[in-house]
Amino acid sequence: MSGLVCGEGPNCGPLSWNYVDTQLLISAGAWGLFFILGQILAIKSRTSNIDEYRERMEIIVVKLHGSPRILVIELVMSVSSCVLFMFRTYHRSMNEMSFLCEAVACIFYFVLFIPNWAVKHFNGLSSGGFFMLTEGVLELFLLGSMAGLVIVSHEGKKTWFSPSFLASKHFLAAWKRALIAMKVNTSVPATQIMDILVVTIVKVYFMAMLMLTVENLGDPELLKSFTKDKWNTVSSVYFVLTTxxxxxFGDIVPVTSLGRLFTIVIIFGGTSWLAQIAYRGGQ
Known part of the structure; x- marks a missing residue:
């Protein structure tokens, strides 16, 4: 396996668009292929009698989701993927053992993905299309990025980055199934608090790792023009939402009198708008 991945830190390139661009391209190619095949499958299910295949796939999905062994494997692999990603962000490296663990987990997720993909497309074009725009994007981005670890190089160096923190999605799905399998009563305050705590930790982890990736990656060429001026579309939306x-946060503030007057309007208008949302949500 030597030479497949970058190895120790000095041999690994930084987190940059020079690598991620190609990883995204590989992922987009895989996504496009599965999208087209899925649409063909959805059309075929409408025009031909393939109920037997649909039933087989549905049985496979039920068995996979109901298997305690699969559940444990998914929990263990998702946790290991998330932990390994955190370590990689510190060491900026990808050794053979880490790659092997990531690759096995990625293959496992892909095996789970295929029957779900088939069933969703058997159920129609809209069902399959929605699946591809949600779960399909994440799964195939993870798959494409893992392939990119081996394929992509820049200035003689390979990258350590693959978004394995996306495995947190698998952990949440497996966690919910585990609660059901163990017949845990989530209406009990103690278990409800535990469930909320676990879900919160995982979601905070996901958002934190996403922010870490985005901020270290920097703006792509397409967005660099937006950062030339302090006040631009992105920063203005950011200012309004944080206000x-x-x-x-105070990292961007209006310095003109007119801007400050508008900020007062934004504060009163925004808080009343949020109050209306909270009121309607509580009804």
Whole structure:
């Protein structure tokens, strides 16, 4: 396996678009292939009698989701993928053992993906299309990025980055199935708190790793023009949202009198708007 991945830190390239662009291209190619095949499958299911194949796939999905062994494997692999990603962000490296663990997990996720993909497309074009725009994007981006670890190089170096923190999605799905399998009563306050705590930790982890990736990656060429001026479309939307939600980081503030007057309007208008949302949500 030597030479397949970058190895130790000095041999690994930084997290940059020079690598991620190609990883995204590989992922987009895989996504496009599965999207087209899925649409063909959906059309075929409408025009031909393939109920037997549909039933087989549905049985496979039920067995996979109901298998305690698969459940444990999914939990263990998703946790290991998430932990390994955190270590890689510190060491900026990808050794053979880490790659092997990531590759096995990725193949496992892909095996789970295929029957779900088939069933969703058997159920129609809209069902399959929605599946591809949600779960399909994440799964195939992970698959394409793992392939990119071996294929992509820049200035003689390979990358350590693959978005294995996306495995947190698998952990949440497996966690929910585990609660059902163990017949845990989530209406009991203690188990409800435990469930909320676990889900919160995983979601915070996901958002934190996503922010870490985005900020270290930097802007692609397409967005660099937006950062030339302090006040641009992105920063203005960011300012309004942090203001109306009362977060107010203070990293960008209006310096003109007119801008400050508009900020007052935004504060009062935004807080009243949020209050209306909260009121309607509580009804």
């Amino acid at each position: 109306v939600t009362t977060v107010g």
